[in-house]
Amino acid sequence: MRVLGRTARSLSLGMVALLGVGTLTAAAAPEPPPPAAVKVAQGNQWDVRAVQGGYQLTLRLDAPAPMRASLPLLVVDGRPMGVAKQSANRKTLTLTTADPAVLKARDVRLVWSGDLGQQTAGKSRGIAPAGPTDAYWLKARSAPLLPADPGALGKYKVDTAEYNLGDEAVNLPGLGHRSEVRGKVYSPRGAVGPRPLVMFLHGRHEVCYGEPTHPSDNDKPWPCPAGMKPIPSYRGYDGAANALASNGYQVVSISANAINAWDADAYDAGAQARAELVLDHLALWRKWSTVGGGPFGTRFVGRINLQNVGLMGHSRGGEGVARAAVLNADRGGQYGIRAVLPLAPTDFARATVPGVAMSVVLPYCDGDVSDLQGQMFYDDTRHSVDGDTAPRSTVTVLGANHNFFNTEWTPGQSVAPSNDDWGGEAKEAPCGAKYAGRLTAKQQQAVGTAYVAGFFRLQLGHEKQFLPQFDGSDLRAASAGKAVVRVVSQAPLASRRDLNDFAKPLPAGAVSGKASATVCAGVTPPSGQERAATPTCMKTDDWGNAPHWGAAWFASKTPTTAVTKLVWTGTNGVVRVAVPAGQRDVRRFAALTFRAMPDLAGTPKTDLTVRVVDGRGQAAAVPVSAVSDALVRMPGATGMGLPKNLLRTVQIPVASLKGVDLSDVRAVELRTDRVASGSVFVSDLGFSSPGLGLSAPAVLLPKLSASNVSVKEGDKGTQLLDFWVTMSRPSLRPVSVYAESSGDLGETVGAIARHLVFKPGQVRQKVTVPVKGNTRDSYDLKFNLVLSNPHNGLLNESFGHGLVVDDDPTPKLTLGNLKTVEKAGVVNFPVKLSAPSDKYVGFSGVLQDGTAVIRKDYTTVDDDGTGTVDRSVTGYIEPGQTTGDFAVKILDDKIKEPTETFSLVVKEVDGAELKLPLTLTGTITDND
Template identity: 45%
Template sequence: MATGPAAHAAPAQAPDWTVEQVAGGGHRITLRLDDPLPVRDAVPELAVDGRSLGPAQESADGRTLTLTTGDPRAAAPRSVQVAWNGEVPGTTPRSAAKAVPAPQPPTGRNVPVDPGTRGPYEIERTTYDLGDTAIELAGLGGRKAEIRAEAYLPKTSGKRPLVLFLHGRHSACFNPTTWTTSNSQWPCPTGQQPIDSFKGYDGPAEALASHGYAVVSVSANGVNAADNPYSEDRGALARGEVVMRHLDLLAAAARGQGPLPVALKNRIDMDDIGLMGHSRGGEGVVKAALMNDGRDRPYGIRAVLPLAPTDFARATLPNTPMAVILPYCDGDVSNQQGQHFYDDTRYADAKDTAFRSSLMMMGVNHNFFNTEWTPGVAHAPANDDWFNNADPVCGNTAPSRLSAAEQYATGTAYIAGFFRLVQGGESKLLPLFDGSGGTAASAGRTVVHAVAQSPVRDRVDVATFTSLPPSVRIEGAATGAVCAGMLDRSPQSGLPSCATTLTTSQAPSWTPATYAPNVPSTPVLRFSWTDETGQVRATVPAGSKNLGRYDALTFRTALDETAPSADLAVTVTDTKGGSQTVRVSEVGDALTRFPGTASPLPKTWLRTVRIPTSSLTGVNLRSVRDVRISGAGGPGAVYLADLAFSDAEAGRADLAELPHVSVESRTVAEGDGPGTAAVTVRLSRRAKEAVTVHLQSIASGAAPVIGQVAAEVVVPAGASSATFTVPLQGNTTVAPAAQSYQIVASSPEGALIGSGFARLTVTDDDVA
C-alpha cells in the first residue's frame, strides 16, 4: 500500500506516489510500483484513500500508473493504491460471516439434445503457423503479431459452418526453466516460449467439430504483449484485426489459395460464421463483427458469443444473435461489465432481427474455461483468478464452487450449444438460453440463470421501462422513477443513479465503462411500495392487444439492494375486465437474492420472470388491456425492465441495415481563455432515421480535466454528421507540450460503431 503526506500548495509526494496540479483545477496522480502489475483482462485503476477514482494509464513496463482527474479528493490524498474493478484488493470492508444457503441443483429440465456430447463425425486437427510477425496491426500502432491457429475439422466432405475462437489477455511468454512469465515483448525474449492460450478450448472445439462444424482457434499473444500501452482501446481494434485477417486467410484457403493448409480447401462456408471471444477476446470478436459489417463484401457472421468479456467502450451489436456468458465467481473481470453488451443492444435498432441472451453461471471463475489458464492441466504457469479462497460462495473449498473440470464441461456445453442453436437451427437447444430454465446434462450441477430478448418481429414491448411514457403509470402507495448508471457519474442525463449502496463490482448493468465513465447505462424503473395498493400499470400498445400468439409474458427484475425481500403480483387484464394474477415467487426465483457476504458479492443482476401465456386461462389474450405489477405482502422495492409478450426465436443476422458512426480527430489551438472545440461525428451514409450516440472526452497527460465531459449527440434523419462540443481552458502561458483528449463514441441507437476512438489535440499558441 502506498501512503504519504497530504497535498497542500506544493505537489504531494511520497516514496512511491506524487500528486501534481494541472490546468483546469484537476490533478495528476502517479503511482510507482515495486513489481510489474499482474497481467489481467481488467484495467488497473487508482484509488485515493481506499476509493477508486477511475482507470489509470499503465506504463510499458507495468510499474507506473498515472491518472488525471478532476475529483477533489485527489488534491490531498492520505493513500494512493492500485484498484481493480472499483476495489482495492485486500482492503474492501468485509461483513461478518453470514450463513450461505447450501447450493441447490438446477431446477429446470434437461433439453433433449446434450450439446456437450460428441457427435457422429471423427475429427482431424491441423495447425497453421505463418510466424510471430506475420501481421502488422494498426490497432497497435503498426506493431506486428503472429498468425497461428489450431483447426478442428469433421471428417466429411463439403463446406461446413465455421466457428472461430479468440482467447483473451494472458501472459504471452514463459520460461520453462524458471517457471516465470512475461508480457512486455513480442516475439518472446531469448529463453522463453509462447504460451499457447489458443489451444485451451479443445472441449467446445471438438464438440462442435464432431457435429459437423469447422472450428479454428487463433492466437493473439502479440496483441497481449503490446496492447498496453500501444493501443488507444486496450487492444480491441487489434484483436478485431487479428480475427478479420484469419477470416481472409480462411476464405482464400477455402478456394484453394493462399498459404494455409490444403486440407481447408472446400471445407469452410464463409457465409456461415460464428465467433467466440474469451475476456478481452469477447470485445475483440464484437469489434470484428462490426468491422466485417463495414466491408463492401462482408463475410456471413451469424452468431457472436462473448465469454466473460470486457466491454471498455460499450459498443452495440444489434441484428446478430448473441449470448453473453458471465461467471459469478469471476475474480478478474469481477464487475462483469460484459453485461453492457446485452443491455446496450436491447433497443439499439427498432427493427432488430436477432435474439440475444445473457447467462449468469454460478460457481465458475474467469480462467477455467481455458485449460491453458487452469493450474494442473496448463503447460505454462496458470492460476485461479478468484482471489479469496476463504469466501463461502466462491472460495475453492466452497460447496457452491465448481471444480475446474465441472466448469470446463459447462463451458463446452453452452458454447457448443449456442452455435448449434443459431448456426445449426437446432431449436431444441433454445431453452438453455431463453430464460425458460432448460439445462444440459453434461453441465451437471451447474446453475445457470438466463435472460433473453426475442427479435422485434417476435415480441410486443408493453413497457421497456427505459422511460415513463403516459402508457405507464405508478398508482397507489408506491413511487417509481427511472434510474441509470451509478455513483452519480451521469448528471447530464437528468436521471438519478441506480445501485446507490453497491460497489461497482456488484452491479454489472451499471458499472462505469473504462472509456465511457460518464455515459448513462441501463435505464430501468426503480419501483417501491408500502402496501399492496402500490402498482405499476402498463397499457398494451394500440393495435397490439391480440397477444394470443405469443409464448410468454416476460420481464426482468431484481431486488433493490436496500430491500431485504419482496414479492410481486403480476395481473393481466383484458378489455372486458377479465383478469388473472400470478406471483413472481410462483414462477421462478428472480427475487431471491444471489449469495454472497461482501463485495464483489452478492451481485444485483436483473433476472427473467417468465409467465407462459398458456397459464393465463382467465384472460382473453386476443384483447389484452394492460399489465399491472404490484407489491405483494409488505413494503418492498425492485428494479424492473423489459416488459413484453414474446415468442422464443433465435432470429437471424442482418447487420447491413444500419450506418456506421465514427469520430474524427482534430487539432486546435488553445486560445487565451475559456473556449470550445467542435469534434465531428460522421455517419457512413445519411441516416434514414435519427441516430443517437454518446460521446465521452477523456483528458490525458497534462490536459485540463475541464475537457472530460460526456453528452448524447443526435444526427437528425437525412443528415450525415453532427458535432460534439468539448470545453477548453486556454491561457497565455507557454506550455512544453500539446494537450490531448481521447474522444470515444459509445452506445449508439440507429447506427453501429465504426471508428469510435479519436484524438483532440490542443496545441499551445503562446510564444516564449
C-alpha cells in the same frame, strides 16, 4: 486473466467509478517529463510531478504488474485517481490528474477496475458470513434436461492442426505494432461440403513464461525474449472446439499474445486491434478455403462457409469479437458473421452489436471482470436498432470464475503458471474454491463447452433442439452437471410483442394504491458530484454489485440502463400496463415475460402477483415466486461486490392464463398483494415465443465516425477544437449517439458530454471542445472524443483523436558560476529561465575536482559519505517558475586554507534551450 488473490485487493470498482475517474484513460497520457524533473511529492516507490494541466503520478513496482482484463488504477490514500498507463515491462504506472490531493499523498498503490472489495491491500478480510439466500441457491430449482446435449461429442472424429506464420506477421493499425498469426484448427473428419466456421479469441493473459536468458537486456514484451516461451492461451478451449467439430463445425482458435503485450498503449485497451486480428485470420481462411495455399495447400478448399461465421471471445477477447462483428458490417459484411458470444467480457466503451445473434456469458464469481460489465452488451443492444431481428441473451453461471473457461489459465492444466482469479478464503460463500456452490475447473469447463457449443449449433446450424437453452426457460444440458444457470433472453422481433420496457415514466393513473413507480438509472454518486437528470436506482459503494449501472471506463458519462423501481407500503398497490388496440390478441405467443430483481434496500423476502385482464374483466393471477426466482436475492453477503444485482427472467406461460380471453387482453398488472411492503426493479414487459429470427451483418445501417482534430494551444483565452461526428449516409429515421471527451484532460481540455441526434437527412454534427491557451511552453496533449451506445447506427471510427499542439517557444536556460563561502552548506549554482514553462525543466551534470576535492571540500547533496561517491548532480525549475535549484553541499572545516575551485560540467538539459556541454566553476572562499 486474474493472477492476484483477493488478499491483494484494496478498493471497490464502485468507489472508483463513483469518484468519476472513468474520464481518465491510459490512452491519453501526456508526454512524460524528463527524469531530472523535481518531485513535488514522493514516497516509497512513487512520486508526483507537475505537468501541463495537472500532476503526473508515477508508481514503480518491484515486479511486473499482472496481466489482467481489468484496467490498472492508481489509488492515493484510499482514493482512486484514474486509469494508469503501464510501461512496456509493466513495472511503472503513470497517470495525470488535476486533483491537488496528490500533493498531500501519503500512500499510493495499484488496484484494478474489476476488483471487488474495500479492504486494504495485502490484508485478508477473513471469511465473510453467508448471505441470506445462499442456502436457497445451493438447492435452486432445476429445469428439465434438453433433449440433446450440446456438450456431447458428435459423429465425426476431430482432426487438429496448427499454423504459425510468425511472431510479427501482420501489422495491426489499432495497436501500432505487429502481431503473431497463429492458430489451432479443429476439423470434422470426413464432413462433406462447406462447414460453418467458429473462431475463438482468448483474452488478456500473461504473454510469456520461463526465465529470460538476459532479463536486463530487453524490456520489449513481444516477441518473447530468449529463454522464454509464448503462453499458448489459444489452446485452452479444446472442450468446446471438439464438441463443435465433432458435430460438423469448423473451429479455429487464434493467438493474441502480441496484443496483450502492447495494448497498455492502445487508446481503447486493444478492442480495435483484436477485431483487426480476427478479420485478418478470416482473410487467410477466405484464401485457404477458395484457392488454397499457405500451410494447408488445398486441404480446406470448398470446406468452409465464410458466410456462416460465429465468434467467441473470452475476457478482452469478448470486446474484440463484438468489435469485429461491427467492423465487418462497417466494411460491407464481407464475412457472414451471424453469431457472437462474449465470454466474461470487458466493455470499456459501451459498444452495441446489432444485427447478429448474441449471448453473453457472465460468470458470477468472476474475480477479474468482477463487475460483469458484459451485461451492458445485452442492455445496450436490445433496443439499439429499430426492427432488429436477431435474438440475444445473457447466461449467468453461478460458481464460475473468470479463468477456468480456458485450460491454459487453470492450475493443474496449464503449461505456464496460473491461478484461481477469485482467490480469497477457500470455504467462503459463495465463491471460495471449496464452497459447495463453487464449480471445479472441470465442471466450469463443461458448462462453458455446453453453452458455447449449444449457442453456435443453434445459431449457425439452426439446430432448434438447443433453443430452450437460450430462450429463458433454462433447460439444462446434461453435461453441465450441477451448475446453476440463469438465462435472460430477448426473442427475435418477429417472435415478440413489446408492451413496456419501463425506461420511461408510466402514464398518469397507471399506478394506484400505496405504491410508486419511478424510472431510475445508475447508482447514487458521492456528495458533491454532479447528479444525473434521472434518479439513481440504488446506493452502493461498489459498482461491482450493479452490472447494469456501472460506468464504462472510456464512456463514463453515457447514461446506463433505465428501469422502473416499484416501491410499496401496502398490499393494494397496482401498476397497470394497458395493451393497445391492435395488439390485444396474444394467442400466438408462448409466454408473458419481463425482467425483475429485488432491491437490496427493501424487504429481504419479496414477491409480486402478475394479473392479466381481458376485455370482459376476467383475469388470471400468477405469483412471480410460482414461476421464477427472479425476486430472490442473489447469493453472497453484502460487500465485496456481492450479491450481484441482476435483472432476471419472469416467464409465465400464456397457456396457464386460464379463464382469460387471449384474443382480447386489455392489461397486465403488477400487484403488491403478497407482501406488505417491498421494493423491486422491473424492465422489458411483453409477450414472446422462442425463435431463431434472422441474423446477419448490419450492413444497411449508417456508420458513425468521429474525426481526428488538432489545434494550436494559443496564447490566451479559450481555443475551440471542433470535432465532426459524421454518418456514412443520410437516414430516413433519426440516428443518435453519445459523444464525450475522454482522457487525461487536466485543466487544459474541457470535459464535454453530448447526446447527438441526427435528424433524417442530416449527416454530420459539430462537437466543440474548449481548450485553454497560455504563453508557457508545454507538452502537446492527446485526448479522445469517444462515441458510444448508438441508436439506429453502427460505430465505425468510434474514437476521434484530439491533439492540442503547444505553440510557445522553448525558453532559454542560463546557468551561472557559483561563488560561496565554506560555511554555506547546501548552495545553488545560479539558475535562470527566460520565461515560465508548463514543463519541468531538468538538467544534469558531473562534478570535477579542481583545487577543491570532493568529500573534503564539497560533495553532492545526497552523498551519505559511504560507498563510492556519485558525482552526478541534477537540477530543476518547477513549472510556472523562472528560477530553480542546482545544488551542491559545501563542507566546512576549521582549517585555514586558500580559495579553492571545482567544476560542474553540464551535459544534459530537458525542456529548455542551452548550448552544451557547459562548464561551470564553483569557487569556495575559506571563512576560518
